[in-house]
Amino acid sequence: MPRPGAGVTGISLVGGVAGANIGCRSGIAADSVVAVTPADLATVISDGVHTAIQSGRISGEVPEEIRVERSRHRSHGDYSTNVAMRLAKSAGLPARTVAEVLAPLVAAADGVARAEVAGPGFLNITLEGAALGALAREIVLAGDAYGRTDRLGGLRLNLEFVSANPTGPVHIGGARWAVVGDVLARLLDAAGADVSREYYFNDAGVQIDRFVRSLLAAARGEPVPEDGYSGAYIEEIAAAVVRRRPGVLDLPEPEAAAVFRTEGTALMFAEIKSSLAAFGTRFDTYFNEKDLHDRGGLDAAVARLREGGHVFEADGAVWLRTTDFGDDKDRVLVKGDGSWTYFTADCAYYLDKRSRGFERVVIMLGADHAGYVGRMRAMAACFGDDPDTRLEILIGQLVNLVKDGKPVRMSKRAGTVLTLDDLVEAVGVDAARYALARASVDAMIDLDIDLLTRQSNDNPVYYVQYAHTRPCAVLRKAEQAGIGKGTLQDFDPSLLTHEREVDLLAALAAFPQVVAAAATLREPHRVAHYLEALAGTYHRFYDACRILPRDGETPDDRTRARLWLTEASRLVLGNGLRLLGVSAPERM
Structure with missing residues (x-):
């Protein structure tokens, strides 16, 4: 089953990203072995550095983030950190000397068997036999909450995405934002942020005028206006x-x-709403541009900018001096004929979001809007905001649909524009969402219809979904045979020491950090890549470690321990798929 190279060896786990609170400590008996995760190790190392500095043994400051990496070879321990090399310069000591100071402090922590200095100053950490295995219990106890953190706790964020004009169906580029925006919102929520999903409904302006003229012409049986919209959907509406x-x-x-x-x-x-809902994308707010005009939002925004001293008049128009904040040219707010520009509405909309209490405004735009970044950042600065902390603009690249190695260009309803509905019809919701989420948004992608409809390991969504069905099948068979994983007291984590068990536990331990990093860095594709690696790791465990006894054999403590690990694997695979808005089937 597993594909070559699909393991998780070498994944970087930055403890400072996820923090020590991974939301899965409750319900564990006081006399039970406590699991040690990479986030816990990051905290242990940070505390050790603090102790060493306070005692005067080294100088410097505790790094904000402690990098903890899974060791590539078990002979080098379970995890490794380069913190000593990062501290060496400020401490004025060789990195190995710093590592030798930290080693006993780290080794003294609960669940750590030893900490050894290696190479130029790495600190290799080996966990006690049961400390890694105990993670299976914590994941099962946490259930759907495993993977959630408080990394972005307290941040109130407005996330605007898709925002396609109501002049036609959502095109395939908008479909990419429908997935990436929705998944990013789920990730931000999982990382503790208070996120509001918003769709900007542009129901004012020239494009709506063109849409109306196109509808009128179609209703009268007249040719499409030269600047109008065409396609079967115009005639239908x-x-x-x-x-x-x-x-x-x-x-x-x-x-x-x-x-x-x-x-x-x-x-x-x-x-549009119906298509997005069927695609699993939801919004908390649909904001109408016309409302901004009707309640004087544009006048208020210009007045605010004028108060800041950034507005001037020239050539009969009203301008915003955005060049003061790095824009390549100043921007018109009011044209010579007295009409508003689109940019003025953008200013008013940003101000409205900030007035609603959002600390950060995140806007997702297509590649054709890359030129907006400079003017939008300058606009935020004109309002007195720091654009580095208050405004964030993500630019996504184009999407192509490919069949038989050739681009698919024609839509059944929208002429030459491929739509979200076309994509769903071609490959289905799960395959479409997964394929769009697994690619970095700054890369153009080709979605291969033949690949995404294939039930094979070459199809990434099938590969991960199939991995989820395997532990489900094992647990069903166990239940049918009357074999349970037992109570907390029946679980012996020290039995999970097989190489493939250790690899799987390490992969499961990485999940909270992957989620937090994906949210913090705005990179949802990290979750998909993690799930594919985890799927391969689970398949290797499944092939190497017999979980249920053969006929005539009696279940033992190892059977129960592996059932805990199997249940933990099912939960993490399912939690990850749900973050992507993709179903987690129990049978395929």
């Missing part, structure tokens, strides 16, 4: 408006246009 408002075509032009504007955009946006 136009016909739906006529059905809802019989006689609309008999109205004077301005009144008919008003009807098509109201009804057409409502129908289009209802379809």
Whole structure:
């Protein structure tokens, strides 16, 4: 089953990213062995550095993040840290000397068998036999909460994504944001942030005017306007408006246009919402641009910017001096004819988000909006905000759909624009979400229909989902045979010492740090890559370690210990898939 190179050897675990609180300590008997995770080791090392500095044995400061890595070879211990080499310069000592100071302090911690100095100053840490195995119990006790941290606790964040104009179906590029934004929101929540998912509904401006003219033309059987929208969906919506408002075509032009504007955009946006919901993407707020105009939000934003001394008038227009904050040119707020620019609405919308109490505004934009970054950062600065802490703009690259090695370009309903619905029809929700989530957003991707519909290990979503079904099958067979994992007192973690068991436990231990890093770095693809590595590690454990006894054999303590480990594996694989919004099937 496992693919070559799918293990987790060498994964970096930055303890400072996840913190020591991994949310799975409750319910453990006082006399039980306590599991030691990479996050716990990071805390132990940090405390050891603090003690060494306080005692005057070394000088310097405790690093904000302690890097703990899984050792590639068990002869080098279970984990390793380079903290001594990072402290050597400030301490004015050789790194090995610093490591020799820290080694006994780390070795004295509960669950640590020994800490040894190696090479130029690495500290290799070996856990006591039961300390790693005890993690299986903690994961089972934590259940769905395993992987959650408080790394971003207290941060109130507004996450805006998709925000496709209601002039057509969500295109395939928007589908990428529908997944990445949704998964990132789940990750931020798992990392402790208070995150609000928001969709900006642009129902004002020139594009809506073009949409309305296109609907009117379709309803009248006239050619599409030169700058209009085409596709079967335009004809469908136009016909739906006529059905809802019989006689609309008999109205004077301005009144008919008003009807098509109201009804057409409502129908289009209802379809967008339906497509996103079917794709597993939800929002807390749908924000209408028109509301900003109706309640004077743009006037208020310009007044605020004027108070800050950043507004000036030239050539009959009103400008914002964004060049003072690194923009390549100043931006028009009010045109010479008195009309607002799109940028003014962007200013008002940002100010509205900040007035709602969001400490950080995160906006996801497509590659064609990369030029917006400089002006948006300058705009935040004009409002008196530090753009490095208050505003974050993520740029995503394009997506192509490929079949038989060739790009798929035509949509059934939207002409040349491939849509979210086209993607789902081609590969299904799970495969589409997983494929879009597993790629870094700054890389262009080709989604291969043939690969994503294949039930083989080459298909990454199938590979991970199948890995989840294996522990489910083992647990079902155990239940049918009347074999249970027993109580907490029946679980002996010291029995989980096989090389493949240790590898699997180390991989499971990494999950909270992976989740926290993916949230902090805004890189959801880390979770997918982790799950693929974990799947391979579980398959190798499954192949090497018999879990259930053969016919005629009696279950023993090792059987029960491996059932705890099997249940822990099922939980982590399931928790990871749910973070991606992908189903975790029990049978395939």
